[in-house]
Amino acid sequence: MKRNEKIQAVIVLTITAFISVTLLYLATNYIGGIK
Amino acid sequence: MKTIWNGITKENAVFSLLLGLCSTLAVTTTFESSYMMGVCVLVVLILSNTIISIIRKLVPDSVQIPTFVLIIGTIVTLLEIILYRYVPNLYSSFGIYLPLIVVNCIVLGRALNVASKEKPTKSILDAIGIGVGFTVALMVIGAIREIIGNNTITIIKSLSSVTGNRLMYRVFEPNEMFPISFLLTPAGAFFIIGLIFTIVQYLKGRKKHESD
Numbered sequence A: 001m002k003r004n005e006k007i008q009a010v011i012v013l014t015i016t017a018f019i020s021v022t023l024l025y026l027a028t029n030y031i032g033g034i035k
Numbered sequence B: 001m002k003t004i005w006n007g008i009t010k011e012n013a014v015f016s017l018l019l020g021l022c023s024t025l026a027v028t029t030t031f032e033s034s035y036m037m038g039v040c041v042l043v044v045l046i047l048s049n050t051i052i053s054i055i056r057k058l059v060p061d062s063v064q065i066p067t068f069v070l071i072i073g074t075i076v077t078l079l080e081i082i083l084y085r086y087v088p089n090l091y092s093s094f095g096i097y098l099p100l101i102v103v104n105c106i107v108l109g110r111a112l113n114v115a116s117k118e119k120p121t122k123s124i125l126d127a128i129g130i131g132v133g134f135t136v137a138l139m140v141i142g143a144i145r146e147i148i149g150n151n152t153i154t155i156i157k158s159l160s161s162v163t164g165n166r167l168m169y170r171v172f173e174p175n176e177m178f179p180i181s182f183l184l185t186p187a188g189a190f191f192i193i194g195l196i197f198t199i200v201q202y203l204k205g206r207k208k209h210e211s212d
Helices: A003-030 B002-008 B021-027 B031-055 B061-086 B088-097 B099-103 B105-115 B120-150 B186-211
Strands: B152-156 B167-170
Touching (some): A003 B061, B021 B088, B031 B099, B031 B105, B031 B120, B061 B105, B120 B186
């Protein structure tokens, strides 16, 4: 695996995780969490 | 249109590919929970296929699976939150099988084999075909199981918190033979799936024989 590809993989995963967590945080705040 | 029709008939997830059997066996005890599980999988398939197909060129092969699982997991959790808030009865009747959509082989399979390779339009059409095919399969199994196993057909019960009215019918009165409650167990569901699978394979074979 090339260095550039490794960096791209890390960036893609980080951005996806960040968007996921943000969306779930907003949904929990506005709709309500699961108890 | 051909892609959608293929997903419903030739590539039907349950009756042709035998995929997603976990939720099929567990959830199809009533007609209502069957079609609602189908709709949930349809929504997850359409959203995940669309997003994955749009970002497919940005995701390197080595991190495809973790990225796709993250996306599918987020969509399923959002769906869970919405169902818990608005249709709590349905949420509790699905139990563990709602979060398990994340690892449903149909959703992951379509993400890896179709959405990560094709353009968004084709991916969405494929998701609609496979999702509708899965929903139809669950509805058929759910209807047979509920009618023979409980003598009833439940169209709206858990959803009454949203629709405001219930729709449940007694198909026929209990007698010496019916209901056969064995059909409400997972083994009964497997029996029904086996029977329908046999009929589908027989029809496929006959069609192929005729075309030869």
